[in-house]
Amino acid sequence: MLKNENYNKQLLIGLIITVVLLASFSFVMAMENTRLVEVTEHHDKESLLHGRELFVENCTSCHGTRGEGGVGPALNDKGLLEEATDGVLFATIQTGRPNTTMPSWGQAYGGALTDEDIHAIVDFIRAFETNAPEALADAFVPNASRGASLFSSTCFTCHGEDGKGGEDAIAPVINNIARLNQNDNEWYEQTIINGHPSEGMPIWGEVLSNNQIQDLLALFDAWRAGEEVVAATSVAQMLDSSLFALEEGNAGDALFYLDRAKPLAFGPLLSDFDATTNYIEAGQNAKALSALEELRNAWPTGDAEAGEPIYQQTCSGCHGAEGQGGVGKKLQPSEFIQENTNADIFAFILVGREGTAMRGFEDVLTEEELANVISFLHTWQE
Ligand code: HEC
Numbered sequence: 292m293l294k295n296e297n298y299n300k301q302l303l304i305g306l307i308i309t310v311v312l313l314a315s316f317s318f319v320m321a322m323e324n325t326r327l328v329e330v331t332e333h334h335d336k337e338s339l340l341h342g343r344e345l346f347v348e349n350c351t352s353c354h355g356t357r358g359e360g361g362v363g364p365a366l367n368d369k370g371l372l373e374e375a376t377d378g379v380l381f382a383t384i385q386t387g388r389p390n391t392t393m394p395s396w397g398q399a400y401g402g403a404l405t406d407e408d409i410h411a412i413v414d415f416i417r418a419f420e421t422n423a424p425e426a427l428a429d430a431f432v433p434n435a436s437r438g439a440s441l442f443s444s445t446c447f448t449c450h451g452e453d454g455k456g457g458e459d460a461i462a463p464v465i466n467n468i469a470r471l472n473q474n475d476n477e478w479y480e481q482t483i484i485n486g487h488p489s490e491g492m493p494i495w496g497e498v499l500s501n502n503q504i505q506d507l508l509a510l511f512d513a514w515r516a517g518e519e520v521v522a523a524t525s526v527a528q529m530l531d532s533s534l535f536a537l538e539e540g541n542a543g544d545a546l547f548y549l550d551r552a553k554p555l556a557f558g559p560l561l562s563d564f565d566a567t568t569n570y571i572e573a574g575q576n577a578k579a580l581s582a583l584e585e586l587r588n589a590w591p592t593g594d595a596e597a598g599e600p601i602y603q604q605t606c607s608g609c610h611g612a613e614g615q616g617g618v619g620k621k622l623q624p625s626e627f628i629q630e631n632t633n634a635d636i637f638a639f640i641l642v643g644r645e646g647t648a649m650r651g652f653e654d655v656l657t658e659e660e661l662a663n664v665i666s667f668l669h670t671w672q673e
């Protein structure tokens with residue numbers, strides 16, 4: 292803590308600085324607005340046309356034909372366009388968003404577009420601004436489990452598993468209560484956004500969405516409270532783990548995973564969890580194994596009726612309203628759906644098929660929504 296005698300003076304200085312900063316910030320914002328209007332009015336026509344062409348080719352399947360949104364968020368959204376500078380839009384398109392279906396498009400990131408292409412797309416998106424509707428913001432609740440998933444895919448390579456460092460870690464331990472208590476989340480947020488590039492901490496502000504950063508802060512909160520956070524996993528993954536354990540003869544672990552899966556499970560297969568648990572507890576190993584195998588292969592089964600609108604919203608753009616095919620393959624009927632178990636279909640849709648327009652839908656649809664879509668696809672096979 293600071294000594295008391297200096298405190299009031301520092302507070303005053305801080306206040307003055309804040310006021311000055313706020314005033315210059317509003318000035319910059321005002322300039323920024325005028326600048327944007329000018330830019331929209333003086334778009335280079337050719338670049339705009341090129342941008343539109345690229346947008347139609349690469350982006351409409353997820354962001355809608357007029358940027359109204361679909362799998363991806365609306366881009367003709369007043370809030371987004373006012374908030375995001377051209378630089379942020381450029382960087383987002385160039386690098387994509389890890390752990391979402393937003394791919395990276397820049398050539399430096401394995402994509403197909405040149406910097407010039409991306410500038411043209413930004414121009415095109417910017418031109419939505421003049422009459423973009425205001426989208427209602429989704430209520431967003433930060434989630435530590437989601438933060439843990441992101442951490443274990445994006446941060447652990449340097450900070451170690453669960454942020455605990457370790458032999459191979461080249462970055463400081465984060466998951467240390469004493470250290471976490473030294474700084475508040477405002478500091479952590481700024482550290483993540485700005486990075487520390489000269490010391491090897493990447494700049495995440497242009498790569499991660501604000502929501503993803505809030506999930507990371509929720510994770511740090513949980514660590515600060517001494518909690519152990521399990522990365523968000525699906526019932527399907529836990530059934531896999533349970534089956535693996537039982538095949539190895541480890542009934543205890545098999546029960547552990549089933550227990551964790553059950554509260555998250557849904558739909559017509561729910562009662563099969565209890566039946567399987569009972570076989571394991573009674574030591575009826577052969578019966579337990581075949582029940583668990585059956586459950587694992589049939590999972591996830593959902594509600595076909597609830598699946599239809601999700602299909603129409605998310606999949607029909609490529610697969611056709613009647614599943615007749617288009618950019619995507621024909622799904623009514625489909626040998627793929629007929630010949631694979633639900634577990635395999637689910638795993639396929641989560642990950643997608645590399646090198647094709649069929650991208651993974653993990654983080655776009657929940658497990659239950661996907662279960663409903665899969666059940667809906669089965670009605671086309673009858
Ligand atoms: C396969 C689906 C998919 C395709 C194709 C796709 N996007 Fe995205 N895009 C997404 C998703 C999903 C998000 C939201 C990611 C998140 O949750 O942060 C997103 C986010 C964005 C954002 C940030 C929006 C925001 O609210 O912060 C921009 C800008 C964007 N995409 C532009 C594009 C452009 C331009 C293209 C074409 C070159 C494109 N996207 C192609 C799925 C896609």
Ligand code: HEC
Pocket residue numbers: 442445446447448449450461462463464465470479482483487490491492493495507
């Ligand atoms: C390429 C390696 C690398 C990756 C990946 C990485 N970091 Fe870092 N991070 C570092 C390094 C190195 C430092 C120390 C920088 C310094 O010395 O100032 C650091 C520092 C930090 C700090 C400050 C820690 C402290 O107590 O001083 C936080 C918080 C942090 N990183 C969060 C993250 C998050 C969240 C992610 C994932 C989104 C991430 N980092 C991914 C290398 C990395």
Ligand code: HEC
Pocket residue numbers: 352353362602605606607608609610618619620625626627628640644647648649650652664
């Ligand atoms: C952006 C376009 C696009 C969207 C959106 C899309 N798909 Fe696909 N999908 C494809 C393409 C292209 C293929 C074929 C990939 C290939 O060439 O192997 C495919 C393949 C498939 C297959 C395998 C079919 C087979 O016979 O191999 C299934 C199943 C499937 N998609 C289901 C879905 C579901 C369910 C959704 C919605 C949640 C969806 N797709 C959304 C483009 C899309």
